[in-house]
Amino acid sequence: MKKFSITVAGGGSTFTPGIILMLLENLAKFPIRQIKFYDNDKERQQQVADACAVIIKEKASEINFLATTEPEEAFTDIDFVMAHIRVGKYAMREKDEKIPLKYGVVGQETCGPGGIAYGMRSIGGVLEILDYMEKYSPNAWMLNYSNPAAIVAEATRKLRPNSKILNICDMPIGIENLMAKILGLPSRKDMTIRYYGLNHFGWWTDIRDKDGNDLMPKLKEHVKEYGYDLEKNEGQHADESWQSTFRKAKDVYAVDPDTLPNTYLKYYFYPQDEVAHTDPNYTRANQVMDGREKFIFSQCNRIADLGTTEGSELEIDEHASYIVDLARAIAYDTQERMLLIVENNGAIPNFDPTAMVEVPCIVGVNGPEPLVQGTIPRFQKGLMEQQVAVEKLVVEAWEEQSYQKLWQAITLSRTVPNARVAKQILDDLIEVNKEYWPELH
Numbered sequence: 337m338k339k340f341s342i343t344v345a346g347g348g349s350t351f352t353p354g355i356i357l358m359l360l361e362n363l364a365k366f367p368i369r370q371i372k373f374y375d376n377d378k379e380r381q382q383q384v385a386d387a388c389a390v391i392i393k394e395k396a397s398e399i400n401f402l403a404t405t406e407p408e409e410a411f412t413d414i415d416f417v418m419a420h421i422r423v424g425k426y427a428m429r430e431k432d433e434k435i436p437l438k439y440g441v442v443g444q445e446t447c448g449p450g451g452i453a454y455g456m457r458s459i460g461g462v463l464e465i466l467d468y469m470e471k472y473s474p475n476a477w478m479l480n481y482s483n484p485a486a487i488v489a490e491a492t493r494k495l496r497p498n499s500k501i502l503n504i505c506d507m508p509i510g511i512e513n514l515m516a517k518i519l520g521l522p523s524r525k526d527m528t529i530r531y532y533g534l535n536h537f538g539w540w541t542d543i544r545d546k547d548g549n550d551l552m553p554k555l556k557e558h559v560k561e562y563g564y565d566l567e568k569n570e571g572q573h574a575d576e577s578w579q580s581t582f583r584k585a586k587d588v589y590a591v592d593p594d595t596l597p598n599t600y601l602k603y604y605f606y607p608q609d610e611v612a613h614t615d616p617n618y619t620r621a622n623q624v625m626d627g628r629e630k631f632i633f634s635q636c637n638r639i640a641d642l643g644t645t646e647g648s649e650l651e652i653d654e655h656a657s658y659i660v661d662l663a664r665a666i667a668y669d670t671q672e673r674m675l676l677i678v679e680n681n682g683a684i685p686n687f688d689p690t691a692m693v694e695v696p697c698i699v700g701v702n703g704p705e706p707l708v709q710g711t712i713p714r715f716q717k718g719l720m721e722q723q724v725a726v727e728k729l730v731v732e733a734w735e736e737q738s739y740q741k742l743w744q745a746i747t748l749s750r751t752v753p754n755a756r757v758a759k760q761i762l763d764d765l766i767e768v769n770k771e772y773w774p775e776l777h
């Protein structure tokens with residue numbers, strides 16, 4: 337059985353250890369001969385790599401492991417790139433979130449002006465590693481979940497139309513895990529779902545068990561009262577900010593009880609509520625820096641110092657097992673049914689065929705085949721037309737270095753009240769992103 341060679345792009349990511357643990361847990365169904373880390377921050381990556389070297393030695397010493405900042409070394413002789421870079425890291429995420437809040441506008445990682453700013457940084461970073469992959473391993477696939485996935489997906493569609501890159505998101509998976517718990521099912525895989533939207537901007541329309549029984553009524557009954565909140569949320573979803581997000585799904589659901597919403601829609605339906613309950617001096621970025629980032633790096637340093645994983649609190653990133661599902665689908669032509677961000681091309685017949693939509697796909701050796709989700713109602717169509725125009729304007733602004741188009745993109749976002757506020761936010765974002773964005777004219 338072929339053993340695969342994988343490069344993790346963004347080796348210093350807080351998600352890297354959990355993903356490595358998940359990959360080592362799944363070697364029987366996805367054998368690996370080599371793992372390489374690539375990052376442009378050597379010191380950050382080295383801390384994660386020193387710990388992962390111990391983990392790999394303990395659990396699968398036959399795997400060749402290295403960490404590098406050299407592109408040729410990182411991207412030569414590989415089958416897959418698992419990409420999760422954060423251009424500008426959390427320091428810039430904090431600015432993405434706090435600058436809009438200065439003007440009473442939603443400050444969020446991937447939504448609104450913060451997501452637009454993040455997109456303007458991410459496009460160059462993702463294209464760069466994609467070009468490295470194609471230069472040094474032309475037959476490899478990139479499984480990308482660097483955010484903002486919607487803008488990155490549109491950029492790779494437009495600027496690298498022939499590249500072997502799959503853009504993915506784990507929010508629907510996270511919500512489906514909650515749905516399975518609400519239904520008392522062992523796993524989200526016990527459900528067959530129909531879903532459409534843009535990334536972080538979508539709706540479930542049909543959810544059935546393997547006998548074809550409709551599960552939507554029971555889910556709607558729960559969501560109508562409690563959103564996706566459970567008695568007990570686990571892991572990082574135990575954070576109050578996540579629990580509040582899951583509870584808010586109740587108000588988002590109320591706007592269209594025919595569907596079940598992605599939690600991110602709350603930023604577009606109730607932006608003022610989000611601003612009202614966000615501390616402009618301590619946003620999600622601060623919570624993550626004080627929480628996940630501190631935890632992961634302290635655990636990595638402990639493992640590296642002690643030379644053992646014994647007593648470590650690092651956990652397998654179970655939700656990331658969809659990454660193995662995706663890699664296996666490509667490698668073994670499994671025809672797995674998965675939600676991916678793909679060019680519409682008629683999957684939603686009454687929507688822009690060039691839009692990057694999030695729909696169920698059958699995935700095999702040649703990549704994804706989108707499943708037609710049918711025509712969508714006027715309400716969702718109107719929302720998506722506006723949002724996809726924002727995403728497309730951002731990519732055009734990046735490509736053309738256009739101040740005007742970026743101002744239009746921010747003005748067009750449902751989260752921004754008017755063009756004057758949009759310009760104030762844009763000018764502040766330009767100031768702090770000088771080393772990351774193309775110069776705008």
Ligand SMILES: NC(=O)c1ccc[n+]([C@@H]2O[C@H](COP(=O)([O-])OP(=O)(O)OC[C@H]3O[C@@H](n4cnc5c(N)ncnc54)[C@H](O)[C@@H]3O)[C@@H](O)[C@H]2O)c1
Nearest residue numbers: 346348349350351376377420421422423461481483505506
């Ligand atoms: N698609 C999804 O649903 C999903 C889910 C979770 C996380 N993410 C994304 O995964 C990424 C990682 O998240 P995190 O919180 O671990 O971030 P992080 O800041 O901890 O790690 C990101 C790493 O990327 C590196 N990096 C930044 N720019 C780079 C470049 N140009 N080339 C190479 N490396 C570069 C950084 O140095 C850092 O080590 C983010 O983009 C995040 O939004 C996406």
Ligand SMILES: O=P(O)(O)OC[C@H]1O[C@H](O[C@H]2[C@H](O)[C@@H](O)[C@@H](O)O[C@@H]2CO)[C@H](O)[C@@H](O)[C@@H]1O
Nearest residue numbers: 445483505506507508509510511572620624655
């Ligand atoms: O605020 P963060 O950095 O904790 O999370 C932002 C990301 O949230 C989603 O990913 C979740 C995922 O949905 C959930 O199942 C769990 O695994 O944690 C992930 C990271 O929190 C979203 O899909 C990502 O795009 C966001 O970056």
Ligand SMILES: [Mn+2]
Nearest residue numbers: 485505506507
């Ligand atoms: Mn996501």
